[in-house]
Amino acid sequence: MYLRQQKKLEERLRTVLRELYQVEVEKIVIEQPPEIKFGEYASPIAFELARKLRKAPRKIAEEIVAALEKVEGFAGFEVAGAGYINARLDRGAAVQAVAAGGEIEEFAEHLHSLVEHTSINPNKAAHVGHLRNAILGDTFVRLLRAAGQKVDVQNYIDNTGVQVADIVVGLMHLEGMSLESVKALMARLSARGERIDYYCWDLYARVSQWYEADEEEKHARRQVRLATLHEIERGGNEAAAVGEMVSTAVLRRHLETMLRLGIEYDLLPRESEILHLKFWDLAFEQLKSKGVLYFESEGKNKGCWVMRRAGSEAPVETDDPEAGPDEDAKVIVRSNGTVTYVGKDIAYHLWKFGLLGRDFAYRRFFAYAYHECWISAESGEAEHPHFGGAQAIYNVIDSRQSDPQANVIEALRGLGFAEQAAHYTHFSYEMVALTPRCALELGYDVPEEDRGRPYIEVSGRKGFGVKADDLIDQLVAATQKEVDERHPELDEAERRQIAKEIAVGALRYFMLKYTRNSVIAFDLRDALSFEGETGPYIQYAVVRTRSIFRKGETAADVALADVNSVDASPYLTGDEADEIWQVWLRAAKTSLLLEQCIQAAEPAYLARHAFQLAQDFSNFYRKHHILTEPDPARKTFLLATAAVTQRELIRALGWLGISAPEAM
């Protein structure tokens, strides 16, 4: 409702400005006044026009207000302060509109989008940093779908990279295992109920140390690593088979971990197929023919195919032979003929946009309750969904990779795909780090020089960090304890279900409440908190509304339909009424928030909005007792207030991937 009225007001203002002053204003700024008593919308447009029209802002505002006359849905307009134009909604009409309209008001373009997130190297357990990535990505997927977009969810698997090679080195060289004994190890772990990704977490840290441990052996050990990597890339040998087996098992564990948080994928494209299906060869031809890549015959990059780095100045046309080569250029093909990471990424992104001219084969990999997750393959099933060929893509990748991401975009633009480049979003976010205090509490050795730092980066290589499953386990244990104490009357299965929902709500909200470019200095105590600005606080508000309808022997949808027969306006004026109106106003803004979140690629806005609505409701709930209200018309209205809160909170929580339990 709020967004629709805002657009109406915008249009009306535009018309008035045209008629009064013959001016076209590109952007009409409309905001919410600092206090609800000033109305629901405010525009400082008169200030902006003051200079152009050589007139006092207050005078302009008065003229505009006079010209606005009557606009449907608005109670009136007035001038305030030095020249603000304030608009008041017709509150009674607004309540009816909000109660009746449960649908999303405005849709962004109906694009076919592709969101890639999670993308954990399949060589160790997922940790808190990966959780931030997956939760951000999954939430954004839900937002896009809510806005009517068709979205494919992809989780890119680097199954042939150095990190997997490190695990293979660990198994085959440190542990002296063969393919058969690795199989036996996996069977043993599985029989004991141990997690393969946890085993790899420790092994990976050991291997990383082993490379560095002995100065004399260092070079030889690096050679082992490199040789293993090449065997894995080539395929068809024992190291590759071990890598394939272990990385696939770890990948399954990642999918299970994420499923605990309600996160699902449609496709797992793997690097092994990008290599073996020779995606790069096709991309290379395009890049060469369009002149994006050129062969360097001089300087430090002699013998390489390079491209101009994103953000660097276009080379000045010069005949000066002394100018020399662009030493800052990005190497895409090495002098030994192998392609770099960015090169492979360019090929992969051409595929994402349907511009490569080749496709993966596909196999079913993982079954969810309502759909299946597919994986790339060299040869696969004849029938499969269509993947790739998206109009817009979002890559959820941490901010440290902004340079390589910019280079991929630059390559697309160089190839003439300006439209695609414009719809390529590096959905970047800052890392999750541990506070030194938290690291110490978890039993890690923190070097003296690090103790004064604000935070310490999580590192899989060092085995330093909080594993995702451990964190979820701890959260579930903590919520289980609370639920058991509060609800001895419920049976165990119900209590377990509630505890799980609250734990997921706490974790997802914790990861979403920070804006993307703020580093999360992870603190276990904050993450385990269920009070204040947390997921459980919002869930609790919903539980309260459920309880009201249960006790009142009615239902939210009935309450929303009933308010139709009541004139709510008497209950919406005066100081006492402002806090009730505040609930309706906030509830009316969900569509606006959806639009803003998508436009800014920032889920945190919605997280905050949901919290504020829960807070408005809690405030209202304390002051106005619904079920004992003697005036039947007013009671109907108060019930509808609880109902609209419930409807909007459940919807917003759903987009955040958080469910609302029946009790808690």
Add this chain to the structure above:
RNA sequence: GCGCCCAUAGCUCAGUUGGAUAGAGCGAUUGACUACGAAUCAAUAGGUCGGAGGUUCGAAUCCUUCUGGGCGCGCCA
């Protein structure tokens, strides 16, 4: 050396395109369960928005510069 990000209450963070008196949560102090569930609510204290200039009717927000911190910048992936 170059590039990107950050600095707002004791702590953790909001403040979206520049707009009215800079807001939350936690922590602190005080109060509220004989009414819909206290995982709650109310109240109080707490700020030269890192420093200095500038642009503007108006700056936490934009520009310049300095300080302090983080992250990138490879013929690694």
